[in-house]
Amino acid sequence: MKRSELAVFDAEDVRDLLDYPSCIGVVREAMKALSRGETRQLLRTMIHMGEGRTFAQMPGALSDDGMFGAKMISVFAEPDNPGVRRHRGLVTMFEPVEGKPVCVADAEEITHIRTAAATAVATQALARSDSRVLLLMGTGGQVHSHLQAMPLVRDFERILIWGRDERKVGAVIEDWSSRLPVEPAGEAEAAVGEADVICTLTGARSPILLGEWLQPGTHVNIVGSSGPGPVEVDSALVAVSRFIADSRASALDAAAEFLVARAAGLVGDDHIVAEIGEVLLGLVPGRRNDREITAYKSLGHAVQDLAAAAHIYTSHTKRNSI
Known part of the structure; x- marks a missing residue:
């Protein structure tokens, strides 16, 4: 044969x-x-x-x-x-x-690998250069891949792990404490107030992250929801942020958090200011100042x-x- x-x-x-x-x-x-x-x-x-x-x-x-x-x-x-x-x-x-x-x-x-890599690419392009505190919201497989990728693009001094199940949070801390400065986040609102960069990495059906919690200058990567329906962040966060997608066409079709905010009349299609590729090419500015809140919607693409x-x-x- x-x-x-x-x-x-x-x-x-x-x-x-x-x-x-x-x-x-x-x-x-x-x-x-x-x-x-x-x-x-x-x-x-x-x-x-x-x-x-x-x-x-x-x-x-x-x-x-x-x-x-x-x-x-x-x-x-x-x-x-x-x-x-x-x-x-x-x-x-x-x-x-x-x-x-x-x-x-x-x-x-x-x-697993390319999703975290895409988040890292967006963070490198959009987060403040002096970002030192990372908050990862979620305890599934993506938290582990993001712990591999994110320290490659920023020098984080603290990495906070948030989840609904304290045992799962503890398991993540145990896995990574010898390699990275990981610690349990505690209450979500307080952790968000400390974070410079936030990644939502869950299968949540309703928001776990609210816009009113964010400090000026925060960068948010919205990763967990990959289709219409489940939302990880609320419409207030979408509306207040400089909103950047991996693909404009895909975001208009399937970015749940954006679609909910648009249906509520809070934003229009032009609220998607750029694709991350346009930012990387220098065609559209990403972060414009250190107080701006930036958001990257990751859907994942072929x-x-x-x-x-x-x-x-x-x-x-x-x-x-x-």
Whole structure:
């Protein structure tokens, strides 16, 4: 039997080939390419199969003559823990010369890494340079990936961990206390008042972060909700912030917090002042002063997953050609 030319990367392979510093660079370039109009992608499609069960497809191309492919993923609530959702699936990549599929990679691990990398890219571009206190709201898988990525872009002196379950907060602290200055956040409002940078990383159905709690100069990354419905922050936060998205088209379609604020008449479509790629390209200013509240809405996009998978495949090919 002819040996298959299709490379398969499981979760361990993804972690080995896609380190956080590299992924931050990959995502940065992907978002710039998106805002330049070089990439091709469709809005994600979702098939809902009952409460807490979704199948999503995200096709795209890195450029007209670059690699292309699709991410296919199931987002299912864990039966014994309904507030926690697992993202399981595959990213399949094709090469651009003959159109052959060349690799399949574990989508859950790519999602963990590239989501935190995208938050880090936005934080580097939008947070105050003197930001020293980071608040991570959530105790699931994304808190661990963000603890890997966020210290790469700012020198945080304190990292506060907030969650509804004190035992889970304690478990995160125990995992990371030997490596980073992590501590329990305590009450959310008080922790928000201390934070320079905040990341919401939950499956919350209603706001866990209110605009009235924020201090001037705070930067907020809104990460947990990836479709219409669940909101992690309230409409007051959306309205008061300089609001930047990873993709304007996707935000107008699926950014839950923005859509709720718009439906309430608090903001219009022009409240999305830029895509993060436009900020990175210098086309639109991000933070304009040290007192401005900035917000980045992360939905996650095919080009991020495809760029990460292309990096994995390229790294694997180089490693095996030596």
